[in-house]
Amino acid sequence: MSAPLVIVGTGMAGYGVLRALRHVDTRQPVWIAAADDGAAYAKFELATALAQRREAGQLVVATAEQMAYRFGATVEPHCRVVAIDRERRVVRTQTSGRASGEQAYSRLVLATGAEAVRPSAMRGSAADRILTVSSLAEYTYLRSELAGRKRVVVLGGDLPGCELAGNLLRGGCEVTLLEPQNRLLCDSFPTLCAGRIEQDLRSAGVSLWIEDGIHRIEQRGYDLEITTLSGLRLIAEVVVAALGSRPRSTLAREAGLDVASAIVVNGQMRSSDEHIFAVGECAQMANRVFAHVDDIEESVRVLAGGLTGGRNRMLRWHPRSRRMQTGCSEAVICEPPRGLDGEWHECATGRGVRALFHDRSGKLRGFALVGATTDETHRLLSGVGHWWSG
Ligand SMILES: Cc1cc2nc3c(=O)[nH]c(=O)nc-3n(C[C@H](O)[C@H](O)[C@H](O)COP(=O)(O)OP(=O)(O)OC[C@H]3O[C@@H](n4cnc5c(N)ncnc54)[C@H](O)[C@@H]3O)c2cc1C
Missing domain, CATH: 3.50.50.60 (FAD/NAD(P)-binding domain)
Incomplete structure (x- = not known):
C-alpha cells in the first residue's frame, strides 16, 4: 500500500486541508500529527472568548476522534513531528508516553502554525x-x-x-x-x-x-x-x-527547506522540496506570511485542488480587511503591502477617522477606518488594487 498524505498540525490550516481534500477525494489515506490534543477550534476567537468568559471546552467544535471519524483520517494527538527525513520520505515522531516512531509519507503538508512571541x-x-x-x-x-x-x-x-x-x-x-x-x-x-x-x-x-x-x-x-x-x-x-506571533519553521529549516521568516512556498503551496507543502501561518509566499484567515482558507483550497490532481490553480494575494475586536472601538484595517513606497492620508470627521494609503503612482493600496466610517469597508476594499501574484 502506498504511503498516506501526512499533515503536521491540526489548526485551521491542517484541518482545513483535510476538509477541502475530502470534498473531492474520500479515499486518499490521510495521517495527521497534532502536538496538542488535536481538538478543532477557532484560534481567532481566543481574545473575544475572554470577554465572554467562555470555558476552553466551549470553544471546541470537534475532538481529534470526531475529526478522524467525520473525515476518514488517522489523527494522532499529542504526537510531535521532530524531524523530516526527505531522502526516505518519513517523518520522525515523539508521542507522549510512547517511544519515538516514524511515519512514511507520499506527500507531506506542514501546517505547524505560529507561536506567541x-x-x-x-x-x-x-x-x-x-x-x-x-x-x-x-x-x-x-x-x-x-x-x-x-x-x-x-x-x-x-x-x-x-x-x-x-x-x-x-x-x-x-x-x-x-x-x-x-x-x-x-x-x-x-x-x-x-x-x-x-x-x-x-x-x-x-x-x-x-x-x-x-x-x-x-x-x-x-x-x-x-x-x-x-x-x-x-x-x-x-x-x-501580546507581542504577536512567530511562524514555527524549525522543522522545515532543519530539514533543509527554503525558509525565510516562514517556510517559502510558491503559488501552489509547494516548498523547495516537490513532495513537501506548507500552509497557514508557518508559510510565506512572495515575502508575505499567511496570517489572515481568509488567505489561509483560500490557500487550503488551492492546495487541496493540487493534491487531488485537479486544475493547478496558482494562488494570488488579495487585499484583506481585518476588523479589530476590542469591544471598545469600531476599527478596520486593510494593511498595505509591507515596505511599499507610499503615504497615508488621514482625515478625521464627526463620523470617525478615514485613512487611505496611496502608492507613488497614486493607487489606493490600503486603508484604515475608525468609528462609523467602518461602513465604507466593502466599497474601499473593492477599490484597492491587486497586490502581486506568487
Ligand atoms: C488571539 C488571536 C486572535 C486572532 N484574531 C484574528 C482575526 O481576527 N483575524 C485573522 O485573520 N486572524 C486572526 N488571528 C490569526 C489566526 O487565528 C491564525 O493565523 C490562524 O489560526 C493560524 O492557523 P494555523 O493552522 O496556521 O496555525 P495554528 O492554529 O497555530 O495551528 C498549528 C498546529 O500545528 C501543531 N504543531 C506545531 N508544530 C508541530 C509539530 N512539530 N508536530 C505536530 N504538530 C505540530 C500545533 O499543535 C497546532 O495544532 C488571531 C490569532 C490569535 C492568537
Missing part, C-alpha cells in the same frame, strides 16, 4: 510567570490564572495587545496596558486612527502606559510586582504578553 531579556523572580494566549492550551491556563483575580497587565500595544486589553476589560478585569513605543498600534494603524482607538480604550477604562514597558517582575506573596522601564512600580495578579 515572548518578551526577551526579562528580569526578576517572576519573569517566567508572563503568560501568552495563542493556543487553546494557553487559553485554558490563562482562564485558570484569572479565576478569582482581577488586576491584569497586558504587555504590547499593537493590534493583539489592544484586542486582548479590551476583551479582558469586558470580561471584568482591571487592565493596564504597557507599550514601549510612543503610541499604540505603531505597526498597523496610522497616527490619527491609532489616537482615536487609544481614546476609546481609555474611555472604556483601560489604563494605558505609553512609552513604558516591563523591566523587572518579582513575586510578592500572591502578587506580581512590576518595575517599569521608566522606574514606576505596578502591582498585578496576572501578566500577559
Whole structure:
C-alpha cells in the first residue's frame, strides 16, 4: 500500500486541508500529527472568548476522534513531528508516553502554525510567570490564572495587545496596558486612527502606559510586582504578553527547506522540496506570511485542488480587511503591502477617522477606518488594487 498524505498540525490550516481534500477525494489515506490534543477550534476567537468568559471546552467544535471519524483520517494527538527525513520520505515522531516512531509519507503538508512571541531579556523572580494566549492550551491556563483575580497587565500595544486589553476589560478585569513605543498600534494603524482607538480604550477604562514597558517582575506573596522601564512600580495578579506571533519553521529549516521568516512556498503551496507543502501561518509566499484567515482558507483550497490532481490553480494575494475586536472601538484595517513606497492620508470627521494609503503612482493600496466610517469597508476594499501574484 502506498504511503498516506501526512499533515503536521491540526489548526485551521491542517484541518482545513483535510476538509477541502475530502470534498473531492474520500479515499486518499490521510495521517495527521497534532502536538496538542488535536481538538478543532477557532484560534481567532481566543481574545473575544475572554470577554465572554467562555470555558476552553466551549470553544471546541470537534475532538481529534470526531475529526478522524467525520473525515476518514488517522489523527494522532499529542504526537510531535521532530524531524523530516526527505531522502526516505518519513517523518520522525515523539508521542507522549510512547517511544519515538516514524511515519512514511507520499506527500507531506506542514501546517505547524505560529507561536506567541515572548518578551526577551526579562528580569526578576517572576519573569517566567508572563503568560501568552495563542493556543487553546494557553487559553485554558490563562482562564485558570484569572479565576478569582482581577488586576491584569497586558504587555504590547499593537493590534493583539489592544484586542486582548479590551476583551479582558469586558470580561471584568482591571487592565493596564504597557507599550514601549510612543503610541499604540505603531505597526498597523496610522497616527490619527491609532489616537482615536487609544481614546476609546481609555474611555472604556483601560489604563494605558505609553512609552513604558516591563523591566523587572518579582513575586510578592500572591502578587506580581512590576518595575517599569521608566522606574514606576505596578502591582498585578496576572501578566500577559501580546507581542504577536512567530511562524514555527524549525522543522522545515532543519530539514533543509527554503525558509525565510516562514517556510517559502510558491503559488501552489509547494516548498523547495516537490513532495513537501506548507500552509497557514508557518508559510510565506512572495515575502508575505499567511496570517489572515481568509488567505489561509483560500490557500487550503488551492492546495487541496493540487493534491487531488485537479486544475493547478496558482494562488494570488488579495487585499484583506481585518476588523479589530476590542469591544471598545469600531476599527478596520486593510494593511498595505509591507515596505511599499507610499503615504497615508488621514482625515478625521464627526463620523470617525478615514485613512487611505496611496502608492507613488497614486493607487489606493490600503486603508484604515475608525468609528462609523467602518461602513465604507466593502466599497474601499473593492477599490484597492491587486497586490502581486506568487
Ligand atoms: C488571539 C488571536 C486572535 C486572532 N484574531 C484574528 C482575526 O481576527 N483575524 C485573522 O485573520 N486572524 C486572526 N488571528 C490569526 C489566526 O487565528 C491564525 O493565523 C490562524 O489560526 C493560524 O492557523 P494555523 O493552522 O496556521 O496555525 P495554528 O492554529 O497555530 O495551528 C498549528 C498546529 O500545528 C501543531 N504543531 C506545531 N508544530 C508541530 C509539530 N512539530 N508536530 C505536530 N504538530 C505540530 C500545533 O499543535 C497546532 O495544532 C488571531 C490569532 C490569535 C492568537
